[in-house]
Amino acid sequence: MPTLAAKIAPQRSAQYAALASALAEPELRLSPLAPLIDTIRPTTLAGQAYLLLDLTAEPDEAQQRALWQLGATSEFYWYFERLGTEAGPFLKPCQPAFDPFFPPELVEARRYRGKTNELFTTVILNLARWSRPPEASTGHLRVLDPLMGGGTTLFVALRQGHDAVGIEKERQDVESTDVFLRKFLEAERIKHHRKAERVSGVSGRRWLCTIQRGTRQLHVVLINGDTRLAPVLMANIPGGGLADLIVADLPYGVQHQVHLHDLLRASLPAWAAVAQPETVLALSWDATRLPRATMIAWIEEGGDWQVLTGGVYDTLAHPVDRVIKRRDLVIARHP
Known part of the structure; x- marks a missing residue:
């Protein structure tokens, strides 16, 4: 053996x-x-x-x-x-057998207040895609972070060779992410095309970037808008407005937990509307005061999602620091 x-x-x-x-x-x-x-x-x-x-x-x-x-x-x-x-x-x-689409510096160099650890982001993205059927877990996928912050999930997705779409209500976060990506692509002399546009029918703005490396092409879409309007914000974007993976690190802190149920109740149906069969949703949250059973109940009541339980899925809780003594992950599949 x-x-x-x-x-x-x-x-x-x-x-x-x-x-x-x-x-x-x-x-x-x-x-x-x-x-x-x-x-x-x-x-x-x-x-x-x-x-x-x-x-x-x-x-x-x-x-x-x-x-x-x-x-x-x-x-x-x-x-x-x-x-x-x-x-x-x-x-x-063992000799490395994977050539990332982008170097690790794309993920590591981006620094901002409240950044989610890139190791953890890589793990949650892997858990999400490996929760799809085996034949649908590899190849070119489309990753959506509906609460993107400074874009760590998007950059991990790009490194693995996936399209990346992010929605964020704070315009400064979206603009700074766009600037970082542009400067990185220019410094690495990676062929790309960028444009900005307004979203028709709602208050929102999109930054679109198409990246070409050899014969491969990836799309990055950064959206400044309300995640509850995801179907409208993602309409007619390059590559299509549906996601294969939806991954988010939910807001931490007592001040956010008061409103977390309202956020999910309003957002989960919108996220389901940009999902397709076998799309996987992966959410992490501060479970210090919010039990796993409560989070599962919120997800099941808030949209067309089937939470995966048992085995590995019940062993994902872990400590983070002195404030967040317990963070947990829940993974659900769109039927």
Whole structure:
């Protein structure tokens, strides 16, 4: 039985290291590698945290590519307890099998107040797409962040080679995201075409960007407007107005939680209207004071969504910091 050593992604602080450790196994359990995993054993090698994956067979090409798209683990080695008469452990590096559409700097360089950690964003995006049927979880997808803030979800989506659409009510956040993307594309000499336009019929403005790299083309749409009007705001955008994945990190803090139910009650039907069969919704929230059962009830009452429960889906809660002692994720599918 082959054993793969997956290194927990190193982080710049203890709180982010705990985040990576908490989400590494659930992410692997939903990944394309999952059918091969017999057991997962945490261990420490040379002072670094790893997960040892006992596999029933070696991964195929698609499963190897998926490994290098994981967020909570970052390096992979074949693990040997011994080689011949020599006692180990020994590690044989695995060669990267995924070429990102954009370099990691696209996600890492963007800094702003309240930014969601890029590792966590990568994990939630992976959990969302791997919750689609296997045949619909790869290839070119369209990702919508209906509460985009400074655009971290969009940049992670672009790095993985997906279209990215964001809706944000604060115009300054949308404009600064557009400026950052433009400067990045110009600095990297990436061919692109941009234009801005007003949204017909409502108060809203859109920034459209088409990016060309070789034979591949991606669309980025940044929308300043009310997420409750998503169907109108996304009408007639390049690539179409429906999303394959809808991913959002809900507002944190006591002042936001008072209005969170109203936000979801008004927004979930609009998000369902820009979904298609098998579209997956992934929401994270501060669960310190808001139980998972309450969030599930709100989602089920607020639109045509089927919440996924059981197994990995019930193990996604994790600590963040001294203020957000517990953050959770809920994933739902549009029928």
